[in-house]
Amino acid sequence: MTNLEQFRQETRDWLDENCPASMRQPVKSDKDQCWGGRNWQFTNDDQRVWLERMAERGWTVPQWPTEYGGGGLSQAEAKILKQEMARIHARRPLDSFGIDMLGPALLKFASEEQKQRFIPPIIRGEIRWCQGYSEPNAGSDLASLQARADDKGDHYLINGSKVWTSYADKSDWIFCLVRTDFEAPKHQGISFLLFDMASPGITTHPIKLISGFSPFCETFFENVEVPKENLIGDINKGWNIAKYLLTHEREMIGGFGLLRAGVTTLGQQAVAAIGTRDERLADDGLRSDITAFEIDEMAFAATVERVVDEAKAGQGTGAASSLIKLYGTELNKTRYELLMSLGGSDALFWGNDEDTTVSKDWLRSKGNSIEGGTSEIQLNIIAKRILGLPS
Amino acid sequence: MALILNEEQQMLRDSAKSFITESSPVSSLRERRDRGEEWSPELWQGMAEMGWAGMVIPEAYGGLEFGYVGAGLVMEECGRVLASSPLLSSSFVSASLIASLGSDEQKETLLPAIASGASIVSLAVNETDRFDPTVTALTAQQDGDEFVLNGTKRHVLDGKIANTFIVAAKTAGNADETRLFVVADDAPGITVEASRNADTRLVTSMQFDGVRVAAENLLGDAGATWPALERALDIGAVLSAAELSGLAQEAFERTLEYLKERKQFGVPVGSFQALQHRAAQLFCELELCKSAILKAGQAIDEDLPERSRLASMAKAKTAKTAKLAVNEAVQMFCGIGMTDEFDIGFFMKRAAAACQEFGDYYYHADRFARLGGY
Ligand SMILES: Cc1cc2nc3c(=O)[nH]c(=O)nc-3n(C[C@H](O)[C@H](O)[C@H](O)COP(=O)(O)OP(=O)(O)OC[C@H]3O[C@@H](n4cnc5c(N)ncnc54)[C@H](O)[C@@H]3O)c2cc1C
Numbered sequence: 214m215t216n217l218e219q220f221r222q223e224t225r226d227w228l229d230e231n232c233p234a235s236m237r238q239p240v241k242s243d244k245d246q247c248w249g250g251r252n253w254q255f256t257n258d259d260q261r262v263w264l265e266r267m268a269e270r271g272w273t274v275p276q277w278p279t280e281y282g283g284g285g286l287s288q289a290e291a292k293i294l295k296q297e298m299a300r301i302h303a304r305r306p307l308d309s310f311g312i313d314m315l316g317p318a319l320l321k322f323a324s325e326e327q328k329q330r331f332i333p334p335i336i337r338g339e340i341r342w343c344q345g346y347s348e349p350n351a352g353s354d355l356a357s358l359q360a361r362a363d364d365k366g367d368h369y370l371i372n373g374s375k376v377w378t379s380y381a382d383k384s385d386w387i388f389c390l391v392r393t394d395f396e397a398p399k400h401q402g403i404s405f406l407l408f409d410m411a412s413p414g415i416t417t418h419p420i421k422l423i424s425g426f427s428p429f430c431e432t433f434f435e436n437v438e439v440p441k442e443n444l445i446g447d448i449n450k451g452w453n454i455a456k457y458l459l460t461h462e463r464e465m466i467g468g469f470g471l472l473r474a475g476v477t478t479l480g481q482q483a484v485a486a487i488g489t490r491d492e493r494l495a496d497d498g499l500r501s502d503i504t505a506f507e508i509d510e511m512a513f514a515a516t517v518e519r520v521v522d523e524a525k526a527g528q529g530t531g532a533a534s535s536l537i538k539l540y541g542t543e544l545n546k547t548r549y550e551l552l553m554s555l556g557g558s559d560a561l562f563w564g565n566d567e568d569t570t571v572s573k574d575w576l577r578s579k580g581n582s583i584e585g586g587t588s589e590i591q592l593n594i595i596a597k598r599i600l601g602l603p604s
Numbered sequence: 605m606a607l608i609l610n611e612e613q614q615m616l617r618d619s620a621k622s623f624i625t626e627s628s629p630v631s632s633l634r635e636r637r638d639r640g641e642e643w644s645p646e647l648w649q650g651m652a653e654m655g656w657a658g659m660v661i662p663e664a665y666g667g668l669e670f671g672y673v674g675a676g677l678v679m680e681e682c683g684r685v686l687a688s689s690p691l692l693s694s695s696f697v698s699a700s701l702i703a704s705l706g707s708d709e710q711k712e713t714l715l716p717a718i719a720s721g722a723s724i725v726s727l728a729v730n731e732t733d734r735f736d737p738t739v740t741a742l743t744a745q746q747d748g749d750e751f752v753l754n755g756t757k758r759h760v761l762d763g764k765i766a767n768t769f770i771v772a773a774k775t776a777g778n779a780d781e782t783r784l785f786v787v788a789d790d791a792p793g794i795t796v797e798a799s800r801n802a803d804t805r806l807v808t809s810m811q812f813d814g815v816r817v818a819a820e821n822l823l824g825d826a827g828a829t830w831p832a833l834e835r836a837l838d839i840g841a842v843l844s845a846a847e848l849s850g851l852a853q854e855a856f857e858r859t860l861e862y863l864k865e866r867k868q869f870g871v872p873v874g875s876f877q878a879l880q881h882r883a884a885q886l887f888c889e890l891e892l893c894k895s896a897i898l899k900a901g902q903a904i905d906e907d908l909p910e911r912s913r914l915a916s917m918a919k920a921k922t923a924k925t926a927k928l929a930v931n932e933a934v935q936m937f938c939g940i941g942m943t944d945e946f947d948i949g950f951f952m953k954r955a956a957a958a959c960q961e962f963g964d965y966y967y968h969a970d971r972f973a974r975l976g977g978y
Contacts, residue, residue, distance in 0.1 A: 508917050511917050512896040516891055516895040522607045600880075
């Protein structure tokens with residue numbers, strides 16, 4: 214047996230023993246996701262146990278270095294872990310902006326002391342993070358942001374506001390872009406700060422989405438004091454960190470375009486809903502649209518796989534995050550349009566405010582091609598950075 | 605298995621690229637067209653010397669046994685320069701069929717000759733206007749230790765230059781049973797009719813009038829025939845997708861260059877966001893095609909159960925994307941793109957033809973859906 218085969222066997226055995234049965238059910242609603250954090254209330258004991266067991270091995274972040282509590286797996290091992298988890302339909306033990314966005318940026322840009330301080334609680338799901346990027350007047354043109362941090366000797370003083378801050382009201386800490394130089398060109402006066410959302414001077418107001426839920430907020434800072442050691446990287450050099458973080462965010466959001474483990478394909482769902490005629494889905498038009506979708510879905514999944522494998526082999530372009538963000542989010546929107554179509558009027562069912570329904574998911578999916586940079590912005594990035602088209 | 609090219613495959617791609625751009629530039633297609641020639645025996649000779657004609661043939665029969673991912677890389681490079689050769693029909697599709705179904709003797713006589721390029725073996729399966737291998741009306745009536753073939757075949761690839769055909773027939777008495785026969789091109793009763801297509805290649809229709817074939821020329825057992833044929837056609841679909849992918853990438857790269865050069869309103873037309881976004885979208889589609897073809901190629905090499913669905917996915921996706929690529933190319937080259945003097949039109953014509961070979965978007969989309977249970 215090769216090392217990898219042995220790793221697969223051991224992983225399979227370990228998962229078999231340690232992944233609770235209820236954690237092998239497809240994620241059906243927000244409640245099934247575990248976000249962790251100081252105030253997290255586990256939906257049930259299985260959710261807690263599953264997080265603890267995975268975190269202990271560092272498998273909430275299989276490839277992060279072991280010195281901060283990560284799994285330290287090679288790319289090939291991480292792929293096997295993913296396959297083995299998918300095989301038993303195991304849920305992700307922890308959904309976290311700390312993992313998908315902040316962590317990679319810390320690993321690359323933070324000081325050793327900062328890594329020791331901030332990374333282990335991310336891995337264990339103890340601190341929940343939110344992202345303070347967008348402002349009322351800084352959306353796609355993010356670098357025009359105006360929230361300010363003034364140097365007060367031993368601390369920074371933060372004033373201004375953020376908007377669309379996902380889970381700001383539920384998060385423990387924020388990674389935040391602030392302007393520290395008002396004279397410099399806009400990209401060169403931005404700094405990357407971390408601070409506790411419990412600091413005096415911070416208020417959040419939830420904003421209701423078209424889907425009825427309120428996952429994001431307006432966030433206001435009034436004379437918030439932030440210790441200087443919470444600055445990541447150099448002063449006024451935050452833009453590079455911000456962009457690097459966005460590439461990770463985009464890959465995560467683009468992943469919505471993948472068929473989730475344990476979920477039946479759209480074609481099979483359509484057969485269950487509509488039935489067949491001459492061994493084909495009984496609605497010809499819907500059938501051809503679902504077919505086109507599934508072909509793209511499968512080709513996209515292969516592309517995500519290839520991008521990961523290329524990165525490991527050092528072959529990739531490194532500019533794939535925009536492609537994945539663009540394609541994955543547009544696919545996910547198409548998926549929900551088709552789900553709505555195959556459900557007909559039934560799919561419009563709304564239910565009580567807290568119910569998760571297809572109609573609410575459908576509406577939420579519209580945000581995928583906006584959050585993390587719009588589809589149009591991704592097309593701009595591809596055109597300019599990858600294709601080299603002129604401005 | 606990682607979804608990337610290994611070192612050997614990368615080297616193969618590089619050597620394929622340099623050989624084919626040197627020996628078969630697009631200008632040579634124009635010259636041949638103007639002279640009314642369909643193909644280039646010298647190019648074929650060169651390909652055989654490169655080992656391409658034996659790429660998927662077992663070493664025991666004079667091949668390289670390099671696998672189908674590798675064959676796809678060669679087809680991709682051929683697609684980039686619109687090179688015409690019997691690689692796909694003879695060396696890849698027919699050879700795979702013979703390797704999986706043939707008796708030792710059949711393999712011994714047929715495969716080394718294919719591998720050396722001396723023999724061109726073409727698959728005569730299709731009978732319909734639009735590709736559909738499930739329809740077989742051509743009959744094979746047993747008469748002692750011979751079979752008598754009657755019927756027609758259509759759109760036979762390289763039919764004019766092949767010296768041997770693998771012909772699908774229904775054996776009488778068992779109407780559902782498709783069998784394959786190895787038939788020499790000079791067997792009495794065969795007429796081959798060729799006509800020129802938009803892409804300058806010849807397409808052939810074949811008429812079989814009482815063609816007598818010895819029973820020993822049956823290829824494979826009854827039970828093994830359809831699965832092997834299906835596999836060979838999957839191979840044809842994936843490799844035809846690889847050709848289209850190369851063609852589409854080249855058309856796209858040429859277009860991109862033009863967008864950077866051509867100026868209107870005092871600026872390069874590539875600075876217009878309306879064109880930038882279309883180019884960026886097309887880039888994404890092309891990347892998906894590359895992944896799809898690699899995935900399907902690996903599935904053939906590893907004999908995975910999802911091979912057929914992946915093959916149809918790859919061909920459907922690439923056929924659709926290649927059409928988009930050539931249509932965008934002509935629109936963005938604009939006036940000059942409409943002229944015969946300019947090469948981009950060749951890409952459009954070849955794309956249309958290659959889309960049909962081994963099944964177009966609609967054929968494979970339908971098959972993909974059926975294999976997916978809907
Ligand atoms: C569900 C959701 C969650 C979010 N979570 C967060 C979060 O946690 N933290 C955070 O900081 N932000 C968050 N955002 C904000 C998100 O990043 C912004 O909405 C996004 O960057 C776009 O900004 P905007 O809404 O101001 O749109 P605008 O920038 O005003 O765009 C309006 C339209 O113009 C187009 N446009 C703009 N510029 C160009 C251009 N150069 N070329 C072509 N078209 C252009 C856009 O594509 C769009 O169609 C979230 C958004 C959503 C929907």
